[in-house]
Amino acid sequence: MAEIEELSACEATRKMLQKAVDEGMETAFQRKEQQKGCAFGEAGTCCRYCNMGPCRINPKKPEEAKGVCGADVDTIVARNFARMVAAGTAAHSDHGRAVAQTLIMVAKGETTDYEIKDRVKLLEVAADLGIEIGDRDINDIALEVGERCLAMFGQQEGELEFAQRAPEPIKEIWRQLGIFPRGIDREVVELLHRTTIGVDQDYKNIILGASRCALADGWGGSMIATELQDILFGTPEPLESSANLGVLKEDEVNIIVHGHEPLLSEMIVLAASLPEMQEKAKAVGAKGINLAGICCTANEVLMRHGVPIAGNFLQQELALLTGAVEAMVVDVQCVFQGLGTIASCIHTDIITTSPKAKMPFARHIEFHEDKALEVAKEIVSTAIENFPKRGKVYIPDNKEPLIAGFNHEYVNYMLGGRYRASYRPLNDAIIDGRIRGVVGVVGCNNPKVKHDDVHVRVVKQLIMNGCLVVVTGCAAQTVAKAGLLLPEVAREICPRGLWEVCEAVGIPPVLHFGSCVDNSRILIALTAMVKEGGLGEAFYDLPACGCAPEWMSEKAIAIGHYFVSSGAAVVFGVGFPTLGSKNVTNFLFEELNDIFKNSWHLEPDPDKMVDKILSLIDMKREALGITAKRERILYDMAMRRELEI
Ligand code: NFS
Secondary structure (H helix, E strand, C coil): CCCHHHHECCHHHHHHHHHHHHHCCCCHHHHHHHCCCCHHHHHCCEECCCCCCCEECCCCCHHHCCCCCCCCHHHHHHHHHHHHHHHHHHHHHHHHHHHHHHHHHHHHCCCCCCCCCCHHHHHHHHHHCCCCCCCCCHHHHHHHHHHHHHHHHHCCCCCCCHHHHCCHHHHHHHHHHCCCCCCHHHHHHHHHHHCCCCCCCCHHHHHHHHHHHHHHHHHHHHHHHHHHHHHHHCCCCCEEEEECHHHCCCCCEEEEEECCCHHHHHHHHHHHHCHHHHHHHHHCCCCCEEEEEEHHHHHHHHHHHCCCEEECHHHHHHHHHCCCEEEEEECCCCCCCHHHHHHCCCCCEEEECECCECCCCCEECCCCHHHHHHHHHHHHHHHHHHHHHCCCCCCCCCCEEEEECCCHHHHHHHHHCCCCCCCHHHHHHHHCCCCCEEEEECCCCCCCCCECHHHHHHHHHHHHCCEEEEECHHHHHHHHHCCCCCCHHHHHHCCHHHHHHHHHHCCCCEEECCCCCCHHHHHHHHHHHHHHCCCCCCHHHCCEEEEECCCCCHHHHHHHHHHHHCCCCEEECCCCCCCCCHHHHHHHHHHHHHHCCCCEEECCCHHHHHHHHHHHHHHHHHHHCCCCCCCCCCCCHHHHHHCCC
């Protein structure tokens, strides 16, 4: 295996990787080295959508071959890209659907385990959808909101309602192109249809079809998930917690929630806090029950309950190797099958809960919304019963404090106050140059690059250069572990303008905005900046940029594509799945500028990625006539040493 030092920038991760090597346990880091990769797959030039193939085209000599059906490299690459968008959209949206169904059950009184926690947000969303409020019963309003959102999945014709929230000029562009999204399910189905053998063979048309589908994700499925979760579980507000494997406790029953949908994890939080469960834990010799999270579920329960983060995507197996985890409770998405192999060697139970996602070596305790708390109690009890079976435990002592729980509503409130909530101070700070621009840093880990390293380098340099950064997903967890989600960071490393703004408002320069479906919060925040005035007419005018430095998932491609199709610039790291076709790549990276006035970019090198983002932001500042002369802060050796987590 490569030098452990080179595999991760996170000390806790390195310690656990050493332990894995010492004990002969396998993780994603080792498996990545065993996999030699495939040049065709990597370039997007392999097609296996029918049984005449698989067909593959040498990305170095694409003109020399075609698929058996005659598909050229452009069609093949575009279809593969589009299918990633369809899959990513499906994942986010199926999550949103489950939340809508739960809201309906709550409104109908079919489950009493959940309640409507944020009535103000319910009324706001209802008003947005044109639902009558008057003196109607709150459950009637909730039912109508739930049903209207659920109907957005099956809507056959007409414009998707939440997409009406987008700035007017981009909606006009969607209408002119015929890509204003309709129902979410319809867009996923149509994109899968268009990319089967012998349908859409115009790569530009395929990519624009993918835009329509991706928009149904960002302004549809993901937004439904976020909005309705806030209604059911409460809109997050800033709170303190901590992150990294050191949050596990040697003397308590450790339960890790991992996956994506908070419907389950909310109930586990409740069940674990019940006195009867605490007593049960004490009866087996534990001091209590300690909950922690991995991946987006971690973000959901962190921002609403302060549940600490055990780690991000690439740390899921390492958490088990501590020997301190009694149960890892999973639902859907980003869950390694490798977990089961490790769990079969130690006392940990992997508990699958979704009928959609079962695993070998796991115990299945199926979750149902109508008996949510009962199931959660069974899961917690199972974990407690495991505690006496523990073997040797090693928990690395790394953990960092953090503040999480930001979102559009809170930004609005903290800038303007409760009675004059407004984005004006943010826009003004951007216009007068105290804030250079706003950057969303999102996405996964990927063992193709040094774990956490790219995220930390990019985020640190962005705030050193005066950008306000918002983070979601595993990127948020990375920077939490690096101690960047703290207000004092502003004074320590940010230029005067940014730290003055941060200190005046009492925020860190890096704002934790939630999970990956919560990237829809960024859409809403950017829309609010546009509507506030002074920074142009649409996303494409804003000094703002999105990036995913260590992405790996189809969901990341769907997110990137809905931001680009909404008019935002997006920079991805690692690599890009269309490089086998010059035409498709040129369309995504250049020609989309003529359509959405922004485009995709690829820059795997963290320093160059920062340069690229800053130049994109400065270009927008110049176009807006708000250019302030500033020096690019150079990245010297002392800073480099600072970047260790
Ligand atoms: Ni996002 Fe969440 Fe993490 Fe990547 Fe996976 S957890 S939905 S896909 S790996 S950021």
